[in-house]
Amino acid sequence: MxxxxxxxxxxxxxxxxxALLTLDPGDPRKPFVLGAETLLALxxxxxxxxxxxxxxxxxxxxxxxxxxxxxxxxxxxxVARTTSREDAVATAELGHxxxxxxxxxxxxxxxxxNGLALGGGLETALHxxxxxxxxxxxxxxxxxxxxxxxPGWGGTYLLPRIAGPDVAVQVAVENALANNRTLTGPQAFxxxxxxxxxxxxxxxxxxxxxxxxxxxxxxxVTRRDLADETTWTxxxxxxxxxADARVHGAAPxxxxxxxxxxxARTADRETHFAAxxxxxxxxxxxxxxxxGLYAFDLVQRYAKKPAxxxxxxxxxxxxxxxxxxxxxxxSQLALLLLHRLQVPVVLTDVSPDRVEKGVGFVxxxxxxxxxxxxxxxxxxxxxxxxxxxxxxxxxxxDADFVVEAVFEELAVKQDVLRELEPLLRPDAVIATNTSSLxxxxxxxxLEHPQRFVGFHFFNPVAVLPLVEVVRTPETDEASLAxxxxxxxxxxxxxxxxxxxxxxxxxxxxxxxxxxxxxxxDAGTPLLEVERSLDPLGLPMSPFRLASFVGPAVMLHVHExxxxxxxxxxxxxxxxxxxxxAGGPALVTPKGPVAATGADxxxxxxxxxxxxxxxxxxxxxxxLADEVRRVLDEGxxxxxxxxxxxxxxxxxxxxxxxxxxxxxxxVGASERVTGRRFHPAG
Numbered sequence: 001m002x003x004x005x006x007x008x009x010x011x012x013x014x015x016x017x018x019a020l021l022t023l024d025p026g027d028p029r030k031p032f033v034l035g036a037e038t039l040l041a042l043x044x045x046x047x048x049x050x051x052x053x054x055x056x057x058x059x060x061x062x063x064x065x066x067x068x069x070x071x072x073x074x075x076x077x078x079v080a081r082t083t084s085r086e087d088a089v090a091t092a093e094l095g096h097x098x099x100x101x102x103x104x105x106x107x108x109x110x111x112x113x114n115g116l117a118l119g120g121g122l123e124t125a126l127h128x129x130x131x132x133x134x135x136x137x138x139x140x141x142x143x144x145x146x147x148x149x150x151p152g153w154g155g156t157y158l159l160p161r162i163a164g165p166d167v168a169v170q171v172a173v174e175n176a177l178a179n180n181r182t183l184t185g186p187q188a189f190x191x192x193x194x195x196x197x198x199x200x201x202x203x204x205x206x207x208x209x210x211x212x213x214x215x216x217x218x219x220x221v222t223r224r225d226l227a228d229e230t231t232w233t234x235x236x237x238x239x240x241x242x243a244d245a246r247v248h249g250a251a252p253x254x255x256x257x258x259x260x261x262x263x264a265r266t267a268d269r270e271t272h273f274a275a276x277x278x279x280x281x282x283x284x285x286x287x288x289x290x291x292g293l294y295a296f297d298l299v300q301r302y303a304k305k306p307a308x309x310x311x312x313x314x315x316x317x318x319x320x321x322x323x324x325x326x327x328x329x330x331s332q333l334a335l336l337l338l339h340r341l342q343v344p345v346v347l348t349d350v351s352p353d354r355v356e357k358g359v360g361f362v363x364x365x366x367x368x369x370x371x372x373x374x375x376x377x378x379x380x381x382x383x384x385x386x387x388x389x390x391x392x393x394x395x396x397x398d399a400d401f402v403v404e405a406v407f408e409e410l411a412v413k414q415d416v417l418r419e420l421e422p423l424l425r426p427d428a429v430i431a432t433n434t435s436s437l438x439x440x441x442x443x444x445x446l447e448h449p450q451r452f453v454g455f456h457f458f459n460p461v462a463v464l465p466l467v468e469v470v471r472t473p474e475t476d477e478a479s480l481a482x483x484x485x486x487x488x489x490x491x492x493x494x495x496x497x498x499x500x501x502x503x504x505x506x507x508x509x510x511x512x513x514x515x516x517x518x519x520x521d522a523g524t525p526l527l528e529v530e531r532s533l534d535p536l537g538l539p540m541s542p543f544r545l546a547s548f549v550g551p552a553v554m555l556h557v558h559e560x561x562x563x564x565x566x567x568x569x570x571x572x573x574x575x576x577x578x579x580x581a582g583g584p585a586l587v588t589p590k591g592p593v594a595a596t597g598a599d600x601x602x603x604x605x606x607x608x609x610x611x612x613x614x615x616x617x618x619x620x621x622x623l624a625d626e627v628r629r630v631l632d633e634g635x636x637x638x639x640x641x642x643x644x645x646x647x648x649x650x651x652x653x654x655x656x657x658x659x660x661x662x663x664x665x666v667g668a669s670e671r672v673t674g675r676r677f678h679p680a681g
Contacts, residue, residue: 002026002038003045007052011205012212016059018110019049023065032065034120035075036091039098046101053107059215061105063124064112064204073119073143074153079284080293088284092277095120095153100273102127108215112207113194118143118182122193123151126158130214130221131194132207137185140193145176145254147296148289148655152280156260157272163192165227165235165261172257173239177246179651195221229265236262250537251288251655287665291657295647298658299493302644306469306484308496308637310477315485316427320344322396323403324416326358326389330405332461333433334358335365337403338383339375340490346396347389355389362387394423401486403455405433408556413437414445421446429479431455435553436502436560440472449474453483456503457492458649459549466648467492472499495645500635501564504642505649506557507635508659510569511626513554515619516542517572523609530587532615536662539651543586551575551583568626574603620668623659628673639677 004022009015021042023032032038049061065071074095082088102109102124111125112132116139123142125131133140142151142159150156151172160168171193175181189197198206213219227235236258243254256279264272283289321341323334326349338345347358363384370380388395396402402424406416413432424430430452432442443449454470467487471480480496487494497503502510519529530541538545546554555576561569578586581602610618627642636642643658656662660677663669669676 002032003041005045005048005052007056007058008208010059010212010215011209012216015212015215017056018060018062018208018211019052019058021045021049021061021063023063023071025066025069028067031069031072031116032121033072033075034095034124035078036094038075039094043098043101046098046105050106053105058107060108060110060211061102062110062112062208062211063102063128065114065116068115070111070113070115070117070137071121071124072116073121076147076293076296079149080290080297082284085281085285089277089281091284092152092280095123096273096277099124099127099153103129105129110207110211112204113137113140113185113188114200114203115139117141119151119155120153123153123155123158125194126162127154130211132196132198132203132210133185133188133194134200134203135185135197136200137188139182140185140188141175141180141182142172143176143180143182145173145251145257146180146292146654148251148253148286148292149283150253150257150260150276150279152276154273154276156257156276157264157267157269159193160232160235160261160264161226162223164224165232165265166238167191167193168261168264169235169239169242169258172261173254174242176257177242177254192224226265232262232265246539247537247653247655248531248534250535251653252286253283253288253655256283287661288655291661291665292654294661295643295654295657298640298644299647302495303465303493306494306496307641309469309484309494310481312481312485314478314481316400316429316478316482318343318400318482318486318489320399321346321401321403322399323347323405324393324396324420325349325405326354327405328361329433329457329459329461330403331358331361332459333403333405333457334387335362336461336490337486338362338366338387339369341486342379342383342386344386344388346399347387348391348393348395349389350391352391355391359387359389393420396420397423397425399424399428401429401431401482403431403433408434408437408553410437410441413442417442417452418445421448427451429453429482431483433457436506436557438501439470439499440474443472443474450476451479453479454497454499454503455483455487458505464649464651465491465493466505466645467494468497468503468505468645468649469494470497470499470503493644493648495636495641497641497645498635500630500633502557502561504630504636504645507561507630508623508626508642508646509650510554510557510561511622512619513542513546514558514569514572515622516615517575519610519615519618520603521572521574521605523606524615525609526586528609528612529615532610532612533619535616536619537653537656539653541587544588545650547583547585547587551579555579574605577602577604620663620666621672624663624668624672627660627663627677628669 025032052058109128110130111128142155144151188194196210239258321337323330326347334345349355366383369375439454443452453475456468458464469483484494558571562571639660646652646658664676
């Protein structure tokens with residue numbers, strides 16, 4: 001049975017006995033999740049606990065987890081199999097009925113949150129009378145809006161009433177839409193979500209001792225007063241502003257969540273739970289949720305086992321790393337390699353000043369990791385001592401893995417590789433971080449091109465989890481396997497791509513941006529162009545993203561792709577003017593977006609402006625066309641690879657599935673290519 005029931009004496013004289021329910025998946029490799037089977041098992045366990053209360057005079061009921069997991073939430077595979085609204089509502093009703101038993105118990109109930117508690121897991125704890133948490137817990141949250149759902153088992157009613165509407169909006173909307181940011185145990189305590197916190201080593205013992213004192217009345221537990229209407233309204237308005245900035249009205253889930261949080265101030269429990277059930281009924285069968293579950297599953301699977309990766313045992317051991325270049329991107333790479341691999345890292349560059357600056361950046365990064373508690377003082381000292389620099393590339397002679405990250409120009413990179421190769425060991429793997437240049441052309445200057453591989457990171461390096469691992473016709477299995485192994489140690493998700501101009505992310509994103517610039521060139525007002533892509537729910541509007549990446553970088557990628565595919569890509573004169581003007585910011589986030597005035601007189605535009613709908617339609621068609629070409633050319637194996645790349649490389653939202661489910665849903669796939677990317681349904 002996945003829920004064990006045992007009785008135990010509370011650790012205080014005369015405190016009595018309690019029933020403790022343990023949520024146990026039976027497999028230490030898997031977290032406990034709530035589906036039809038486990039919910040019914042939990043209900044039977046509660047029945048047994050209440051029988052013991054009646055028969056043996058137990059004074060409390062508690063619930064906890066095992067293996068550092070309290071409960072990981074709903075069984076998403078079961079949710080994905082739900083195809084009718086009636087079944088979806090029935091699932092919501094079952095969750096309310098079972099978890100609600102902790103709130104209607106004849107004795108006080110206690111949640112001992114020993115680890116991960118997401119979605120229905122956190123809601124299980126919220127239904128209890130009292131909650132404790134381990135100091136070391138990471139991963140408390142309500143991520144449903146991130147996927148396309150609402151916290152539908154009591155979360156939108158209980159959390160604002162326990163911790164206040166500000167905390168509820170932060171957890172259920174702001175954090176969920178920030179790529180599912182979660183809380184730690186101490187943060188949950190400070191927010192008022194839990195009542196007490198204890199060290200992991202003695203967590204259950206201390207929680208039971210605290211339970212006894214609460215029951216005895218010697219430890220009072222105070223709760224926050226229900227917020228007034230003004231405070232509640234302000235919190236909801238803040239949440240709506242966050243939702244607008246993140247998804248621009250394109251996804252229903254965060255807005256349904258906010259509607260429920262707003263209603264929780266005055267609704268009675270039964271009425272509110274019925275509203276949660278109705279919301280879940282609508283959302284579980286929606287296209288946005290289907291796409292969200294598809295993308296979520298893809299990201300999880302690729303993180304564990306990248307598609308097409310060689311056998312892991314082919315990878316060479318990496319005990320030292322070299323980075324050629326000491327600029328900002330190279331220094332970010334060096335810091336990441338040092339932190340995650342914890343091996344010696346050597347940076348090289350053409351001048352002592354650049355080398356010194358790069359090494360200094362890495363050491364300051366280590367100091368920042370120490371300040372944030374990400375590394376211990378001993379580890380920080382060791383890492384700082386393990387990074388060095390030189391203007392002589394022979395300092396890389398002992399490196400097992402060398403990353404080239406110099407100026408993005410083919411001739412420059414080829415000159416560096418010619419000089420570098422004779423200095424390295426014969427079995428050293430050489431990787432390039434190029435964003436758009438031909439990896440095959442770079443490898444052509446090497447005596448041993450089989451050890452050369454593309455290793456394309458995305459900026460900011462420490463944040464974005466994608467690496468495009470680029471295979472040339474010459475790259476051997478051992479070098480490829482080594483790149484994947486290094487990526488895994490860096491905690492990145494690697495996607496195998498064949499060498500092609502701009503690979504996947506930059507090629508598809510540039511095709512989209514090219515259509516946006518065409519609309520601007522035609523005379524469409526800048527703000528109209530920006531807002532035209534709101535239905536895509538992108539984290540940044542087109543010109544804000546271009547400013548973040550850098551207009552000069554955008555221009556370079558456009559030039560590369562225009563040279564490779566002149567039938568589809570071009571270099572806009574306005575893009576050149578923007579770069580020549582120094583790349584001033586064109587938009588800032590005020591409301592959805594507002595012009596700064598930097599665009600006045602900067603562009604030469606036509607007199608045939610497009611409507612927002614026309615711009616969106618053209619972007620959809622361009623994306624469908626380019627994705628199909630990428631697939632037909634064999635750059636990646638399937639649409640799943642494209643979607644993982646766009647979710648992890650540029651932040652495409654889960655509710656679009658990355659991009660291909662969205663293009664199917666809006667009809668662009670069939671409109672442009674005559675076929676869908678995925679089977680209907």
